[in-house]
Amino acid sequence: MKLIFLGTGSIVPTAYRFSSATLIEIGDEKLLFDCGPGTIEKLRKVGVDPNTISRTFLTHYHVDHVLDLIAMVKLRAFDRSGHPSPNPSRLKVYGPVGLKTLASYLFEEIPHFRYISRNLSCYKYLELKEVTEGLVEDAGAWRVMCTPVRHYDGVAYKVEAEGRSIVYSGDTIPDEALVELARGADVLIHECSFPEEHLLGLHTSEKGLAEVAVRARPKILIATHLYPAWEGREDELARFLSKVFDGRVFVPKDFESYEV
Numbered sequence: 689m690k691l692i693f694l695g696t697g698s699i700v701p702t703a704y705r706f707s708s709a710t711l712i713e714i715g716d717e718k719l720l721f722d723c724g725p726g727t728i729e730k731l732r733k734v735g736v737d738p739n740t741i742s743r744t745f746l747t748h749y750h751v752d753h754v755l756d757l758i759a760m761v762k763l764r765a766f767d768r769s770g771h772p773s774p775n776p777s778r779l780k781v782y783g784p785v786g787l788k789t790l791a792s793y794l795f796e797e798i799p800h801f802r803y804i805s806r807n808l809s810c811y812k813y814l815e816l817k818e819v820t821e822g823l824v825e826d827a828g829a830w831r832v833m834c835t836p837v838r839h840y841d842g843v844a845y846k847v848e849a850e851g852r853s854i855v856y857s858g859d860t861i862p863d864e865a866l867v868e869l870a871r872g873a874d875v876l877i878h879e880c881s882f883p884e885e886h887l888l889g890l891h892t893s894e895k896g897l898a899e900v901a902v903r904a905r906p907k908i909l910i911a912t913h914l915y916p917a918w919e920g921r922e923d924e925l926a927r928f929l930s931k932v933f934d935g936r937v938f939v940p941k942d943f944e945s946y947e948v
């Protein structure tokens with residue numbers, strides 16, 4: 689599996705980090721986790737045609753995790769030359785309860801966006817699956833599971849393929865169910881929004897993340913969803929986590945990638 693960090697920041701962008709999006713490539717399959725603003729541009733920059741993304745897994749419906757979904761859906765209606773595509777590729781979107789309501793608001797209720805469903809027929813190529821807990825999808829070569837986390841009815845996902853596993857937290861406070869999902873995983877990608885002294889909202893600091901990592905014991909811990917308070921302090925964050933947790937620790941910037 690190849691892990692490509694497209695967006696490692698929050699809703700408050702910096703020059704190095706923008707809103708959430710992570711791509712996992714398994715052979716020819718491209719699984720996108722979260723689709724925050726800037727995702728389409730980031731995909732282009734890493735050489736991935738957004739219309740080749742067949743599945744998008746949303747952790748929750750905050751803007752920094754979903755906004756580019758609107759453009760991604762509309763984009764399906766066109767080919768590379770900008771002409772209407774005769775046969776748009778399908779896009780399957782997974783997300784917690786509320787996904788179908790959100791999609792119908794976005795594409796059918798907002799008068800200025802309504803043409804996306806009426807004229808461009810987005811529902812012909814859009815498939816929506818609401819998820820709660822347990823198995824999300826089993827494609828044979830890979831499977832995805834989820835568990836609820838305590839952040840605005842959000843979920844965390846686990847991908848298993850090629851004998852390896854990657855867990856992606858989305859936004860959350862340190863969460864028992866997530867520890868269980870991540871136990872013994874090869875990679876745990878976990879939010880670390882704020883340094884402890886700046887911690888706000890339903891998020892995780894370096895102290896909370898270290899406790900989660902010590903309990904879940906993944907082989908590799910990756911901290912993401914960093915607010916600007918971490919800017920220039922990434923090495924300090926990695927050092928702190930490495931002192932407490934004995935696996936490998938990474939704090940990637942946008943566009944970094946790893947083979948898992």
Ligand SMILES: [Zn+2]
Pocket residue numbers: 748750839840859
């Ligand atoms: Zn959030």
Ligand SMILES: [Zn+2]
Pocket residue numbers: 698699708750752753859913
């Ligand atoms: Zn967020």
